[in-house]
Amino acid sequence: MLASDGTAYQEYVLTEMGRGLFPVIIALRQWGEDHLYQPDEQHSVLIDTQTGEPVTRLELRSKEN
Numbered sequence: 001m002l003a004s005d006g007t008a009y010q011e012y013v014l015t016e017m018g019r020g021l022f023p024v025i026i027a028l029r030q031w032g033e034d035h036l037y038q039p040d041e042q043h044s045v046l047i048d049t050q051t052g053e054p055v056t057r058l059e060l061r062s063k064e065n
Contacts, residue, residue, distance in 0.1 A: 026046070026058055029046075030057060030058060
């Protein structure tokens with residue numbers, strides 16, 4: 001394939017294994033936001049490309065009996 005500037009490139013396609021790692025990366029990001037930033041310090045926000053809304057915080061849940 002050619003990029004818009006005429007140079008050759010290969011498109012990266014995320015694998016199922018890579019998609020499975022996404023929650024881990026997000027959890028690490030949230031940990032960093034909780035522990036490495038001051039309460040009023042700005043940082044980037046993840047946006048859901050389908051809704052345009054910020055990605056909701058991940059939560060660990062267990063099945064209730």
